Amino acid sequence: MEEEILIKAQDKKNKNEVLLYLLKNRGKYVSGEELSEKLNVTRTAIWKHINGFKKLGYEIDSVPRLGYCLKNSPDILYPEEIWKDEELKFLGNKIYYYESIGSTNEKAKILAVNGEPHGTLILSEKQTMGKGRIGRKWESPKNEGIWLSMILRPNLSPEEAPKITLVAAVACAKATRKHGINCAIKWPNDILYEGKKLAGILTEISAEIDRINHVIVGVGINVNTKKFSVELESIATSLYLIKKEPVDRKKVLIDFLKEFEYFYSKLEKGEFQDVLKEWKALNCTIGRNVKIIGKTKEIEGIAFDIDELGALLIRKNDGSVERILSGDVSLR
Template sequence: MESTRHRLIELLANSQSSYISGQELSKKLNISRTAVWKHMKELEKDGYKIEAFPKKGYQITQFPDKLSSNTLLWGLHTNWLGKNIIHKTKLNSTQILGNQLAAEGEGHGTVIIADEQTNGRGRMERSWYSARDKGIWMSIILRPGLLPNQAPQLTLLTATVLADVLSQKNISVTIKWPNDILINGKKAAGILTEMQAEQDQIKYVVLGIGLNLNQLQSEFPDSIKDKATSLRVETNKEWDRKELIHGILEHFDTVYDEYMESGFENIRLKWVSYGYKIGEAVDIVTPKENWSATLVGIESDGALIVRNQDGSTEVLYSAEIKW
């Protein structure tokens, strides 16, 4: 059904300067003219403006400005990612739905997007403020065929994808270990990776992305107002959600394929190039001790490498960093 509708949109869009007959659409889509008419009515519900004239056919006169599965599919150029997009106006959490669908067998590359989350989640069970139409609240289902200890690499990969996409928009970003995207030292995006695995293989990963786009600073809750930012705050302009969603999915599609073919080293180097306070001293807190060390980089499993004051290096898998 969705693939037929997507193909219908393509045919209409490619003939914007002229009409295309119901008979021609019926033939190209291999459906009845009545089915064509029903699809047109569904597109109108999504916000497409369609003119229909006897003996002429149909023509799209205006594309919708709201998001839907159809509008997100139109113009998305990926090899495998986002061929199935599930869009919800309001949802408790794209991660919750993503995990449910993945457990039921939903395929590799499925994308869940919400205009608003009522129970958005970040790392360590923290909540994620997800106001309606103000950001990108998205989860991706992956079935990567990797070992469970490689799952953190997907988080780091995603951080570099977001950093690349924003950098291409002339926004200067850094990545705070392991996965926060910062602009001018404030958090603009976060990544949450959850997986189901057996001992020797990942069954599936649900990779969540939250990116603040069009919030004003005054719109953030008091609890995060001093730590959070948005692209609008930093650039003084509003951003098109669909354009950025497409940019993220298309770049992820390419980088993921390169990673699966060539391994993690290029991702690791890219992450270090964006790394927040790499080469600087920070205070580190663990349950056993507190000390000061210089950030060096990351290991292939995502662990943080630091250089202690005595010159020795140490690998940290879990620690609180006093940034």
């Protein structure tokens, strides 16, 4: 069932300064007067905002004379949680934040055609029809993972689009490694831990023959999933299952966004070699015997490298080399 509940769609420049101020002063009491003066908002407006945040699950103490104190944030990926990080340059300059959605990629495609700018994020606490590659399902239970799509408008030709998948894979691996997870990238788009899928990336493009209109990068990271369906439990894992403790989704999200911006800027500056180097350092496909099931044929051999455009290079048993743009890889 595709229920869609939008919580808000907003530009970073219209972010809620009251919540931001409380987030930055977490644990401290901030007087209504201070908020009102610094942010140029009336005391009544502040009071209304505070009530709104409480409804979202923010624990805010109000003590006469002392003021307001943010004690605890709920486990939600509310846009201000991203905007409080000042390092982000373009990701999240506009955010569509949903409580529930069919698929963030499907929504992103519509928004992109409607002209939403480079860097727009579509975030949802839950997907009812989350998508993997080739129309596969991606389980996206409520508040358990990071389910997001990014609208990008790179100056690349369509054949270069796979580079963006590599950027996303590196960013995803780096962000989860920051949380102590020794994961690896399986070509082209999976993040694995001990052979089980921890995260996935789905890149979709809209293009003329020689020009990209936009790229949608969908990312799913299993953060606090405690139990997968029978179908998936032998092949999927989550940060929670690996670490045996809940992980702060907000931190993982922001780490991912920062890493993505960093490596995307490499791509933009013509330093894609640096991305490839990181990708190779993090991957678990190169050097392995692989079997690739493509649309029309199967190929077996040793995956010995990837090329400039992100294609996998396979040396077959007869010594010949094949360049693989896509397909399902099984490591032997």
